[in-house]
Amino acid sequence: xxxAGLSREKILDAALDLVDRDGIAALxxxxxxxxxxxxxxxxxxxxxxxxxxxxxxxDRTLAGVAVRPEGPWREWARAFALSLRAALLAHPxxxxxxxxxxxxxxxxxxxxxxxxxxxxxxxxxPTDALHVxxxxxxxxxxxxxxxxxxxxxxxGPDPEPQLDPARHPVVGQxxxxxxxxxxxxxxxxxxxxxxxxxxxxxx
Amino acid sequence: xxxAGLSREKILDAALDLVDRDGIAALxxxxxxxxxxxxxxxxxxxxxxxxxxxxxxxDRTLAGVAVRPEGPWREWARAFALSLRAALLAHPxxxxxxxxxxxxxxxxxxxxxxxxxxxxxxxxxPTDALHVxxxxxxxxxxxxxxxxxxxxxxxGPDPEPQLDPARHPVVGQxxxxxxxxxxxxxxxxxxxxxxxxxxxxxx
DNA sequence: CCTCGCTCTCTTACGGTGTAAGACACTATC
DNA sequence: GATAGTGTCTTACACCGTAAGAGAGCGAGG
Numbered sequence: 482x483x484x485a486g487l488s489r490e491k492i493l494d495a496a497l498d499l500v501d502r503d504g505i506a507a508l509x510x511x512x513x514x515x516x517x518x519x520x521x522x523x524x525x526x527x528x529x530x531x532x533x534x535x536x537x538x539x540d541r542t543l544a545g546v547a548v549r550p551e552g553p554w555r556e557w558a559r560a561f562a563l564s565l566r567a568a569l570l571a572h573p574x575x576x577x578x579x580x581x582x583x584x585x586x587x588x589x590x591x592x593x594x595x596x597x598x599x600x601x602x603x604x605x606x607p608t609d610a611l612h613v614x615x616x617x618x619x620x621x622x623x624x625x626x627x628x629x630x631x632x633x634x635x636x637g638p639d640p641e642p643q644l645d646p647a648r649h650p651v652v653g654q655x656x657x658x659x660x661x662x663x664x665x666x667x668x669x670x671x672x673x674x675x676x677x678x679x680x681x682x683x684x
Numbered sequence: 685x686x687x688a689g690l691s692r693e694k695i696l697d698a699a700l701d702l703v704d705r706d707g708i709a710a711l712x713x714x715x716x717x718x719x720x721x722x723x724x725x726x727x728x729x730x731x732x733x734x735x736x737x738x739x740x741x742x743d744r745t746l747a748g749v750a751v752r753p754e755g756p757w758r759e760w761a762r763a764f765a766l767s768l769r770a771a772l773l774a775h776p777x778x779x780x781x782x783x784x785x786x787x788x789x790x791x792x793x794x795x796x797x798x799x800x801x802x803x804x805x806x807x808x809x810p811t812d813a814l815h816v817x818x819x820x821x822x823x824x825x826x827x828x829x830x831x832x833x834x835x836x837x838x839x840g841p842d843p844e845p846q847l848d849p850a851r852h853p854v855v856g857q858x859x860x861x862x863x864x865x866x867x868x869x870x871x872x873x874x875x876x877x878x879x880x881x882x883x884x885x886x887x
Numbered sequence: 888c889c890t891c892g893c894t895c896t897c898t899t900a901c902g903g904t905g906t907a908a909g910a911c912a913c914t915a916t917c
Numbered sequence: 918g919a920t921a922g923t924g925t926c927t928t929a930c931a932c933c934g935t936a937a938g939a940g941a942g943c944g945a946g947g
Contacts, residue, residue, distance in 0.1 A: 484913070484914085509903080509904065510905065511903085511905090522907095525907095531904095531906090
C-alpha cells in the first residue's frame with residue numbers, strides 16, 4: 482500500500498484530463514481514482530465530495546481568464562470576453578458545468594471582482610457592473626455552447642437528428658450550407674459581441 | 685394490477701410537477717413512477733429512456749414560446765425574447781436542461797423554423813438567421829439563469845457563500861444593495877436585450 | 888362462453904453511482 | 918522501537934438507469 486503522493490491539484494489535473502478525454506459523464510469518483518492508481522474513497526481525503534471536484538474544475542477555468550482594464554472600457558471588456566471564450570473553448574466538455582453553476586469559487590470571484598472594480602471606475606454602479614458582467618459572461622458562454630455543440634469534434638450525435646427539410650426548410654438550408662470554420666465562428670462571435678457592447682453604457 | 689391509464693403526456697405532466705416541486709435532481713424514473721402509482725419500468729413502455737423524458741420537458745417549454753413575426757423585425761424579435769424569458773421563468777428548474785441540450789426536438793425546431801423564416805424574409809441569410817436566433821436564445825437563457833439563480837425561491841444555498849467583503853468589495857457592495865425585484869430584473873433584461881438587438885442587422 | 892392476441896404492468900437482475908464509517912498501513916517524531 | 922498523525926483501503930448502503938422476460942388485464946372473434 483504505497484502512498485500515491487496525491488494532492489488536490491493533482492486530482493484536479495487528472496479530472497480535467499479525464500473530462501477532456503472522455504467527457505463529463507465519464508467523471509466518476511471511482512474512475513478518477515483508477516486514473517490516479519487509487520481507490521475512490523482516497524479522494525475524499527483531499528476533497529469533501531464530487532461537487533468540490535466540479536467546482537474546482539470550473540474555478541480553474543474562470544481563474545485563468547485575463548482581465549486587463551486599461552484604455553477605453555469597451556475595448557478591454559471586449560478583450561475580456563475573447564479571453565473568456567478562449568478559456569471555455571480550451572475545455573469544451575466543461576461548458577455545461579460553467580453554464581450551470583453560479584460563480585462562487587475563489588478564482589471565479591476574483592475575476593469577477595477585478596472586472597467589477599474596473600467598471601465601477603468607469604462610472605457604473607456596483608449593481609450595474611455586476612449586471613454587465615453577467616450579461617457578458619452569459620453571452621459568451623451561450624455563444625461558445627452553441628459553437629462547441631456544432632463544431633467538429635463534438636461528442637454527441639449529429640446536431641439536428643430528426644430534421645425533416647420539408648418541414649424545416651430554412652433551418653435545413655442553413656445547416657446544409659455548413660456552419661463554417663473556426664474563423665467564421667470567431668467572426669460571428671465578435672460581430673454579436675460588438676453589437677452588445679455598443680449598446681451598454683453606464684446609466 | 686389495475687391499469688393506470690398512463691400516456692406520454694401524463695408522464696410528462698407528472699415529471700414537470702415533480703421537477704417544479706423538488707428540482708431536477710429529484711427526477712428519477714423510480715420516483716416518477718411512484719408519483720404516478722406505477723413501477724419505474726412501466727414508464728419505458730411510453731418513453732424509450734430517461735433522456736426522452738428530459739427532452740420532452742424541454743420541448744414543451746420551447747414549443748410554448750410565442751412567435752408573431754409582424755411589423756418591424758426588431759420589435760417582434762424583442763417580443764419573442766420576452767416570451768422565451770417568460771416560458772423559462774415559469775419552470776426555472778428546467779433551465780440547466782434548456783441551457784445544455786441542443787434544440788433537436790419537434791417543438792423546439794418548429795419554433796426555431798418559424799423565427800428563421802421570418803428573419804430570412806427580412807433579408808438575413810439562412811445561416812445568419814440561425815446565428816441571430818442562437819444569439820438571442822442564449823442571451824435570454826443566460827439572463828434567466830442568472831436571474832433565477834439569484835432570486836428568492838432559489839433551491840441551493842446563498843448565491844455567494846464564501847464571499848469575503850474585504851477581498852471582494854465591489855461584488856459585496858452590489859450584493860448588499862440587493863438584486864432587486866422582479867421588475868428590476870425585467871428592466872435590466874430589456875435594457876440589455878435592446879442593446880443587443882440594436883446592434884444586429886442583416887449583413 | 889371461451890380463448891386468442893394485444894396492450895400494459897410488474898419482477899428480477901446487473902452494473903453502475905456517491906459517500907459514510909471505520910479498519911489498517913505507512914511515516915515522521917520522540 | 919513505540920507513538921501519533923497522515924494517508925489509503927475495505928466494506929457497506931441506498932440509490933440510479935435499464936435489459937429481459939414473465940404475467941396480468943382486456944377487447945375481439947369464434
